[in-house]
Amino acid sequence: MARYTGPKVRISRRFNEPVMGENKALQKKNYPPGMHGKTKKRKVSEYATQLAEKQKAKYIYGLLERQFAKMFDKASRKKGVTGEVLLQLLEARLDNTVYRLGIAPTRRAARQLVIHKHVTVNGEIVNIPSFSLKSGDEIGVRERSKSLETISNSLSVQSAKKYAWLEWNNSEMIGKLLHIPLRSDIPENINEQLIVELYSK
Incomplete structure (x- = not known):
């Protein structure tokens, strides 16, 4: 599209x-x-x-x-x-969540990572940017993609950003959607x- x-x-x-x-x-x-x-x-x-x-x-x-x-x-x-x-x-879209977790520097970049199969949801590769996540879903970086310079650079820059509805494990490169964000949490x-x-x- x-x-x-x-x-x-x-x-x-x-x-x-x-x-x-x-x-x-x-x-x-x-x-x-x-x-x-x-x-x-x-x-x-x-x-x-x-x-x-x-x-x-x-x-x-x-x-x-x-x-x-x-x-x-x-x-x-x-x-x-x-x-x-x-x-x-909108916040629960996969491309947006990849961006929020800091895996990508922008939503455009997040969309590209998803399309090119660098992202997993609950261990399975998902290449649909509009994929709607649910509470408890785990979003990770595909094993063979963890060494990508784009991802590592983005994580090092955006590591300080924290959102109440997301959890991130930097060593395993896996994030979790704890719950759907409240309006007051969306910046x-x-x-x-x-x-x-x-x-x-």
Whole structure:
């Protein structure tokens, strides 16, 4: 399936947030991209605000429109607050969890590792980035992939990052999803209520 492959900084500048990772250019040019980026801002409609929030969530988690719509539909059918359930489903994706555990430096890189069969779930190789994890699932690095420089470099840099819903054994390179994260635990700056309002129209 296709993915956004354009300039990452451009997306971050559109939302004035490091949506696709930290970048120095965002600090130097803290205004929207394009020839009218510095001009006086127009009044933004309610719909535009809601749409922008959905687009931001899509870029953060690396989903396309159809995938995101399916995820929202799934969330709306589950018990609980739809917006929170949506974020929980996004967080429980295999590619996102690989990124959270520090096995990959970005979600894009995590997606590549999964596709190329470097990741296991409960001991079995899984190459589907959208694979939905459940509480208690163990996510590991395939034995023959443990020496990959990309993985070892990422783990050494991100070892300080800890999330309440994840557990990581660095010596065995195995992580565990302890439980589905609460909304208060998810660090992403997303107003999920705006997304719910958009899809409710």
